[in-house]
Amino acid sequence: MATEAQAQWVLTATGRSPTNIAVIKYWGKRDEALILPVNDSISVTLDPDHLSATTTVAASPAFPSDRMWLNGKEIALSGGRFQNCLREIRKRARDVEDEKKGIKIKKEDWEKLHVHIASYNNFLTAAGLASSAAGFACLVFTLGKLMNVNEDYGELSNSKGSGSACRSIYGGFVKWCMGKNDDGSDSMAVQLVDESHWDDLVIIIAVVSLKQKETSSTSGMRxxxxxxxxxQYRAQTVVPGRILKMEEAIKKRDFESFxxxxxxxxxxxxxxxxxxxxxxxxxxxxxxxxxxLVEKWNHSEGTPQVAYTFDAGPNAVLIARNRKTATLLLQRLLYCFPPQENDLDSYMVGDKSILSDAGVQSVADIEALPQPPEMKTPNQKFKGDVSYFICSRPGAGPKVLTDESHTLIDSATGLAKGV
Amino acid sequence: MATEAQAQWVLTATGRSPTNIAVIKYWGKRDEALILPVNDSISVTLDPDHLSATTTVAASPAFPSDRMWLNGKEIALSGGRFQNCLREIRKRARDVEDEKKGIKIKKEDWEKLHVHIASYNNFLTAAGLASSAAGFACLVFTLGKLMNVNEDYGELSNSKGSGSACRSIYGGFVKWCMGKNDDGSDSMAVQLVDESHWDDLVIIIAVVSLKQKETSSTSGMRxxxxxxxxxQYRAQTVVPGRILKMEEAIKKRDFESFxxxxxxxxxxxxxxxxxxxxxxxxxxxxxxxxxxLVEKWNHSEGTPQVAYTFDAGPNAVLIARNRKTATLLLQRLLYCFPPQENDLDSYMVGDKSILSDAGVQSVADIEALPQPPEMKTPNQKFKGDVSYFICSRPGAGPKVLTDESHTLIDSATGLAKGV
Incomplete structure (x- = not known):
C-alpha cells in the first residue's frame, strides 16, 4: 500500500443522519460495554432538513493518528465510545478501489489506516435533543460507506457509540429490539414504517433551556x-405491552392510542x-x-390533539395530529411563551411556514393572541422561558452526500475545513 | 333529656393535635369510602407548639344543626368526610354526666344532639403541610373526649376523615397499618416509639409556596x-421491605438508614x-x-447529615441528624434562599433560636454567609423562592386543653369566638 505516490491520497466520504425522538423510551442498559438496553424502544425519525448531523470521514496513509472535529472544534478521541465504533467498523471493512484517484485499499489495510472525522449538527447541541444519536449514527453510516462495509443497516447499527443512535439509521418509525443474546448480536434497529406512512404528523419542539444538562444520560441511566x-418492573412488565400497542397504533395511524x-x-x-x-x-x-397546557387542551377537546415527550432534558417534543392541530398548538404555545426578544425569525426555526398558518407574522401578533378558551387562569404568560421553537415532521434516514460542497474535510490538507 | 332547664346548657371540650410528616408515604386507597390505604406508612409527629390544630367541640340541645368554623370562618359541613367522622364517633359515644352544670346525657341521646365545631391551625394552611391531618385528628380526638368515647386511640383513629390523620393520634414515630379486613377494622395507627426516643432530631421546613396546590391529594391518589x-408494584413489593427497614432504623436511631x-x-x-x-x-x-443542595452536602460529608421528604406540595421537610447539623443545614438554606423582605423575624418561625445557633442575627448576616465548600457554582442564590422556614422537632400526641382561654366556642352563644 505505502508507495510514495499513494502516500499522498486522502479518501473521503460524507453522509447526513437524522436525529430521532423515542416515543417508547430507552432508559437503562443490561450490558454497559455492549450498550444493550433493558427494554425495546420505538422512535420517530425527524426530518434531517431540520435536525441532523453531517459527517465527513477521511482516510489517508499520511495520517499518523485518528482525529476528530465536532462543530469545527477538535475533540479528544480517547473516549471508549469512538474507539469501539472505529474498531467495529474496521473489522467489517472490505476492499476499496478508486480508479480515478489511483487508490487501492485491501480489506486488511484498514486496520492500519488512520481516519480524520469532521462532524457538524444543523441545530445547537441542546440538552436532550439527541444530538449524540444523530452524530454517532452519522459516524457509523459514513465510516461504513468509506470502508465499503456490506451489511444491512440493522446490523451496522449494532456497532454503536450511543444506544439511541441505532434508531437514526432509518427514516419513519423505528424499533430498537433489545435482543436476548449475551453478545448483543440480536440487538438491532428495524424500521416499522417509513416516513411516508404517517405524513400528516407535525412535530414542534420547544427548546426550554440551552444550559448543559446536569446529569448525562449515560451516567444517569447507570x-x-x-x-x-x-x-426493572417498568422494563420487564410495563414496556413489553406498550411496545405491542405502540406498533399497532403506528400501523393503524391511531393517533389517540399513539x-x-x-x-x-x-x-x-x-x-x-x-x-x-x-x-x-x-x-x-x-x-x-x-x-x-397540552393535557388541558387534550382534555377540553375530548380526544388527544397533541402528544408530548421529553428526553434527558427540559425540552418538549410535541407531536400534533396534523397541520391544523399544530397551528392551534403553536398559538397556545406562543400565547403562554412569548419571545423575550423582538425577533420572530430566530424564535421559530425549521419549517417556519407554520407561523403564517397560525396567523402570526410579528411579535405584535403574538401579543394579540386571545387566551385559549380552556385556560381558566388569565395571563398565564411566561416570557423568555422558551428559548425558541423548531417545527419539523417525521423524516428520512441517513444518506450519502456526493456534492463536494458538503464535504467537511479538506482533501488537500486532510484537516477539517475552516478551522 | 329535654327539660326546660337542660335546654340551655352547652357542653364543650377542647383539644390540640399535632401534624405529622410521613417518612414512608401513604399514596393510594384500596377502599375509597373507608379510607383504607394500599400500603403501610410511617410518620414522625411534629411538635404541636409549632404545628398543630386546636379544636373546640360543643354540644347543646339548643343547636338545630351541626356547624363548623375553620380558622374563624364558617364552612359547609355537607362533605362526606365530616359526616362520616361524626357518625362514627356518635356510634361509640357513652353516658356523660356533668354534675356541676347539671348535665346528664345518655348514650342514646348523642344521636340526636347536634354539635358545633371550631378549629384553628397555628400555622398557615399551606399546600402540603398536612393541615387536614392535624385538623381531622383533632376533631376525632376532641369529639371522643366530649362524648366520653372509651376506646384506645388506635381504634379511634379508625373513624377518620383524612387517612394520614390517624397518624397524628400519637407522638413520636407512628405506623399506620393498612390492615387486611374488608371492613377496615384492622387498619389503624400504632405508636412505634414516643417523642423522647430520638430527641436529637431537628426538623426544618422550607415553605416554598403558599399557592393552593393544583391537585388535591384525595383526587390525586385516586x-x-x-x-x-x-x-401497585410500589405498594405490594417495594414498601413492605422499606417499612421493616424503617422500623429497624427508628428503633436503633440509625440516622444513615433512616x-x-x-x-x-x-x-x-x-x-x-x-x-x-x-x-x-x-x-x-x-x-x-x-x-x-441536600444531596450534594450529604455526598460531600460521606454520610447523610439530613433527610428530605416532600408531601403533596412543593414544601421541603428536612430532618437533621442533630442540632449541629441543623445549624449547618440552615446556613446552607439561607445562603441559597435569602429572604425577599428585610424581615428576619417572619422568615423563621417555630424554634427561632436555631438562628442564633447558626450565627444569624440579621438579614445582613445572611448576605455575609460564605459559600458552602461543596457548592461548585458560585452565587447560586434564589431570593424569594422560599416564603419562610419553620424549625421544629419530633413532638407529642394530642392533648385536652382544660384552660378556658383555649376554648374556641363561646359557651353562652354556642358560636365560634370572635366571629
Whole structure:
C-alpha cells in the first residue's frame, strides 16, 4: 500500500443522519460495554432538513493518528465510545478501489489506516435533543460507506457509540429490539414504517433551556439501573405491552392510542429518573407548564390533539395530529411563551411556514393572541422561558452526500475545513 | 333529656393535635369510602407548639344543626368526610354526666344532639403541610373526649376523615397499618416509639409556596390508583421491605438508614405521581434545588447529615441528624434562599433560636454567609423562592386543653369566638 505516490491520497466520504425522538423510551442498559438496553424502544425519525448531523470521514496513509472535529472544534478521541465504533467498523471493512484517484485499499489495510472525522449538527447541541444519536449514527453510516462495509443497516447499527443512535439509521418509525443474546448480536434497529406512512404528523419542539444538562444520560441511566426499585418492573412488565400497542397504533395511524402511550411512557421514564438515588430531574417548571397546557387542551377537546415527550432534558417534543392541530398548538404555545426578544425569525426555526398558518407574522401578533378558551387562569404568560421553537415532521434516514460542497474535510490538507 | 332547664346548657371540650410528616408515604386507597390505604406508612409527629390544630367541640340541645368554623370562618359541613367522622364517633359515644352544670346525657341521646365545631391551625394552611391531618385528628380526638368515647386511640383513629390523620393520634414515630379486613377494622395507627426516643432530631421546613396546590391529594391518589402502572408494584413489593427497614432504623436511631429510606420513599411517591395520567407534579424547581443542595452536602460529608421528604406540595421537610447539623443545614438554606423582605423575624418561625445557633442575627448576616465548600457554582442564590422556614422537632400526641382561654366556642352563644 505505502508507495510514495499513494502516500499522498486522502479518501473521503460524507453522509447526513437524522436525529430521532423515542416515543417508547430507552432508559437503562443490561450490558454497559455492549450498550444493550433493558427494554425495546420505538422512535420517530425527524426530518434531517431540520435536525441532523453531517459527517465527513477521511482516510489517508499520511495520517499518523485518528482525529476528530465536532462543530469545527477538535475533540479528544480517547473516549471508549469512538474507539469501539472505529474498531467495529474496521473489522467489517472490505476492499476499496478508486480508479480515478489511483487508490487501492485491501480489506486488511484498514486496520492500519488512520481516519480524520469532521462532524457538524444543523441545530445547537441542546440538552436532550439527541444530538449524540444523530452524530454517532452519522459516524457509523459514513465510516461504513468509506470502508465499503456490506451489511444491512440493522446490523451496522449494532456497532454503536450511543444506544439511541441505532434508531437514526432509518427514516419513519423505528424499533430498537433489545435482543436476548449475551453478545448483543440480536440487538438491532428495524424500521416499522417509513416516513411516508404517517405524513400528516407535525412535530414542534420547544427548546426550554440551552444550559448543559446536569446529569448525562449515560451516567444517569447507570444510576437508575443500580438504584431504582421501579426500573426493572417498568422494563420487564410495563414496556413489553406498550411496545405491542405502540406498533399497532403506528400501523393503524391511531393517533389517540399513539398520544396516550407516548405521554404515559415519557412520564414513566421521568418517574424512574425520580426514583433513582440521588434523584434525576430532567424536566423543570417550564416543562411541567407545557405538559399542563397540552393535557388541558387534550382534555377540553375530548380526544388527544397533541402528544408530548421529553428526553434527558427540559425540552418538549410535541407531536400534533396534523397541520391544523399544530397551528392551534403553536398559538397556545406562543400565547403562554412569548419571545423575550423582538425577533420572530430566530424564535421559530425549521419549517417556519407554520407561523403564517397560525396567523402570526410579528411579535405584535403574538401579543394579540386571545387566551385559549380552556385556560381558566388569565395571563398565564411566561416570557423568555422558551428559548425558541423548531417545527419539523417525521423524516428520512441517513444518506450519502456526493456534492463536494458538503464535504467537511479538506482533501488537500486532510484537516477539517475552516478551522 | 329535654327539660326546660337542660335546654340551655352547652357542653364543650377542647383539644390540640399535632401534624405529622410521613417518612414512608401513604399514596393510594384500596377502599375509597373507608379510607383504607394500599400500603403501610410511617410518620414522625411534629411538635404541636409549632404545628398543630386546636379544636373546640360543643354540644347543646339548643343547636338545630351541626356547624363548623375553620380558622374563624364558617364552612359547609355537607362533605362526606365530616359526616362520616361524626357518625362514627356518635356510634361509640357513652353516658356523660356533668354534675356541676347539671348535665346528664345518655348514650342514646348523642344521636340526636347536634354539635358545633371550631378549629384553628397555628400555622398557615399551606399546600402540603398536612393541615387536614392535624385538623381531622383533632376533631376525632376532641369529639371522643366530649362524648366520653372509651376506646384506645388506635381504634379511634379508625373513624377518620383524612387517612394520614390517624397518624397524628400519637407522638413520636407512628405506623399506620393498612390492615387486611374488608371492613377496615384492622387498619389503624400504632405508636412505634414516643417523642423522647430520638430527641436529637431537628426538623426544618422550607415553605416554598403558599399557592393552593393544583391537585388535591384525595383526587390525586385516586388518579394514581386508576392509571399508574407502577403504583401497585410500589405498594405490594417495594414498601413492605422499606417499612421493616424503617422500623429497624427508628428503633436503633440509625440516622444513615433512616435518611436513605426517607429520601428514597419521598422520591418514589413523587415518581408514582408522575407516572399518573395526567401526571401530577407537586415538586417544583425550588423543591429540586433543595434536594440538590441536600444531596450534594450529604455526598460531600460521606454520610447523610439530613433527610428530605416532600408531601403533596412543593414544601421541603428536612430532618437533621442533630442540632449541629441543623445549624449547618440552615446556613446552607439561607445562603441559597435569602429572604425577599428585610424581615428576619417572619422568615423563621417555630424554634427561632436555631438562628442564633447558626450565627444569624440579621438579614445582613445572611448576605455575609460564605459559600458552602461543596457548592461548585458560585452565587447560586434564589431570593424569594422560599416564603419562610419553620424549625421544629419530633413532638407529642394530642392533648385536652382544660384552660378556658383555649376554648374556641363561646359557651353562652354556642358560636365560634370572635366571629
Amino acid at each position: 444510576d437508575t439501573v443500580e438504584t431504582s426499585p421501579l426500573l 398520544a396516550r402511550l407516548t405521554c404515559a411512557d415519557s412520564n414513566q421514564f421521568h418517574a424512574v429518573c425520580l426514583d433513582t438515588s440521588p434523584p434525576i430531574f430532567y424536566m423543570n417548571d417550564t416543562s411541567h407548564r407545557i405538559i399542563s | 388518579d394514581t390508583v386508576e392509571t399508574s402502572p407502577l403504583l 435518611a436513605r429510606l426517607t429520601c428514597a420513599d419521598s422520591n418514589q411517591f413523587h415518581a408514582v405521581c408522575l407516572d399518573t395520567s395526567p401526571p401530577i407534579f407537586y415538586m417544583n424547581d425550588t423543591s429540586h434545588r433543595i434536594i440538590s
